[in-house]
Amino acid sequence: MQKEFQKIMQLLHDETGTVGGVFAVFEDGKVTFIDKYGMADVEEGREVTLNCSFDIASCSKAWTVMLCAQAIDEGLIGWDQPIKDIIPEFTMMDKYAGEHLSIRDMASHRSGLPCHDFLRDKIGGSRENMMLKCATLPPNVGFRTTYQYNNHMFILLGYLLERIYGKTWEELIVEKIAKPLGVETIRLRGIPGNMDNLERALPYVGNGFVAHRCGYADSPISGPCGGIKINLPDLLKWVMAMARGGVCESGERLCSEEQYKQIIEPVIPSTEENGHGISGSCYAQAWHTGVYNNEPFVFHSGGLTGFNTQVGFFPGQNKGYAMIFNTGSTPASETMRRMALDYLTSGTVSEENCLECINDWKARRDRMLAGISNATGGAPVTAETDPKLAGVYEHPAYETFDIAEKDGQLWFFYGGFEAGLTRGKDTDLICGYSGVLDGLVPDHIELKYTDDGLLLHTMENDLWMPFKRIK
Numbered sequence: 001m002q003k004e005f006q007k008i009m010q011l012l013h014d015e016t017g018t019v020g021g022v023f024a025v026f027e028d029g030k031v032t033f034i035d036k037y038g039m040a041d042v043e044e045g046r047e048v049t050l051n052c053s054f055d056i057a058s059c060s061k062a063w064t065v066m067l068c069a070q071a072i073d074e075g076l077i078g079w080d081q082p083i084k085d086i087i088p089e090f091t092m093m094d095k096y097a098g099e100h101l102s103i104r105d106m107a108s109h110r111s112g113l114p115c116h117d118f119l120r121d122k123i124g125g126s127r128e129n130m131m132l133k134c135a136t137l138p139p140n141v142g143f144r145t146t147y148q149y150n151n152h153m154f155i156l157l158g159y160l161l162e163r164i165y166g167k168t169w170e171e172l173i174v175e176k177i178a179k180p181l182g183v184e185t186i187r188l189r190g191i192p193g194n195m196d197n198l199e200r201a202l203p204y205v206g207n208g209f210v211a212h213r214c215g216y217a218d219s220p221i222s223g224p225c226g227g228i229k230i231n232l233p234d235l236l237k238w239v240m241a242m243a244r245g246g247v248c249e250s251g252e253r254l255c256s257e258e259q260y261k262q263i264i265e266p267v268i269p270s271t272e273e274n275g276h277g278i279s280g281s282c283y284a285q286a287w288h289t290g291v292y293n294n295e296p297f298v299f300h301s302g303g304l305t306g307f308n309t310q311v312g313f314f315p316g317q318n319k320g321y322a323m324i325f326n327t328g329s330t331p332a333s334e335t336m337r338r339m340a341l342d343y344l345t346s347g348t349v350s351e352e353n354c355l356e357c358i359n360d361w362k363a364r365r366d367r368m369l370a371g372i373s374n375a376t377g378g379a380p381v382t383a384e385t386d387p388k389l390a391g392v393y394e395h396p397a398y399e400t401f402d403i404a405e406k407d408g409q410l411w412f413f414y415g416g417f418e419a420g421l422t423r424g425k426d427t428d429l430i431c432g433y434s435g436v437l438d439g440l441v442p443d444h445i446e447l448k449y450t451d452d453g454l455l456l457h458t459m460e461n462d463l464w465m466p467f468k469r470i471k
Helices: 001-018 057-073 097-098 105-107 118-122 128-135 151-165 169-181 218-225 233-241 257-263 330-348 351-375
Strands: 020-027 030-041 053-055 204-206 211-213 228-231 280-285 287-294 295-306 305-316 319-325 391-395 399-408 408-412 417-423 431-437 441-449 453-458 463-469
Touching: 001 030, 001 330, 001 351, 020 169, 020 233, 020 399, 030 257, 057 105, 057 151, 057 169, 057 218, 057 228, 057 295, 057 305, 097 453, 105 151, 105 399, 128 151, 128 218, 151 169, 151 218, 151 391, 151 431, 169 233, 233 287, 233 305, 233 319, 280 417, 295 391, 305 330, 319 330, 330 351, 391 453, 417 441
Parallel strands: none
Antiparallel strands: 020 030, 020 319, 053 228, 204 211, 280 287, 287 295, 295 305, 305 319, 391 399, 391 463, 399 408, 408 417, 417 431, 431 441, 441 453, 453 463
16 A cells, blocks of 8 residues: 555645645554655655654544543433533523533534634633633524534533533543553643654645645644644554444543443434545534445544544444644545545555545635635725725624724734735625635635624635624
8 A cells, every 4th residue: 555655645745735644544453554754844854754743633522522421431411411400501592402402412513503613713711711602602503403513512512521520621631531542642732832842743734736834723722622632653542442442452441332332323414524435424423424335434534724634443343544644725634534445445545536536626626716716806995995894893702803904905803814805806795815725615704784883704604793893
């Protein structure tokens, strides 16, 4: 497989800007292939090694759910018990959802809330503060009716665990999972200096063609939804334990057999994951389930600024894969997952299948970039074209954004998001694009006037959020 791996990674680098990564498969409980590619630090000319630590992004979610399984084993809560029993002050705009929301609802993305990730560009403070925001976050579908990926619910899960145990999520991850696994390189988001003395792959973000160095996504409150940093050998200890049914290499169980079954039991269809040979996809609890070449498997991806991850395993067969790449906006993770799945189900690698993944991604990239060009390619919005636009606007959950003049143009400012405003070529919408394209999701907003403020639309969901002008 080494020849095919290196060839496809080189192609990913040349055509999409992928910087580097690490890749492994295991069979019968043993690593049968492991390799690396590219640069950990382009500027310093340092190559990726197997000891490099990467952010694994949303593949961290399954660690949070394992802590929930342990709490259930200890009789401290149930999968379907309302979290209001533990957090009496918790509420939601959908009052029924607020009264009945459970671990299973949060861990399977069926809360009724859309993504609301844009909120994290500004809002922080504490996990408790993010929990309180649920009272004013609008849903867009009925409770328990629809799968909608939601990082906010996993921040809430982390806070729930902190209320149950009286310890931080970070402390619990190390004490109750990393130590039993024998994981030594684990580090957690937002702890100053915690990457010192570790070999690490630096993050890069791309525009779909080339990548450049970027900063870490390092908000400490977001740890439960995507805050684990680790190297590939230690990540394999986790994935291989899950492939063994939640059992560490030492024989120690991370959770009971019953709770392990609950973790990987499908809860709600997640058909967005179907394609490239995967069918029947559902979301369990922090894991997708699906079928590839007639074999059921369990999997998850992780992507955030500068990194992409894929992990997966075949229940009862003690085989699976793990891979991490230090590039945002790359098809590497889905392409190399296809390589791993082909190898683990047929014993061969299909270069054709890998090329299909790359070409599909490039087509989506080109459509996305054309859409951005259309949305932001009109005339700049200025104080002369829109004399009433500059000001401060407020929403109870999102708090405030500002529109102010900069270099003769009106700009939108919300925490870490900044964008010059234009009118779209074929629409009267006011648009702003920060210039960042990560995972084919543009950092892009749209605005509409209302009688007392503005409606804000981000690319993560279909809601138009009402903001009232306050200055």
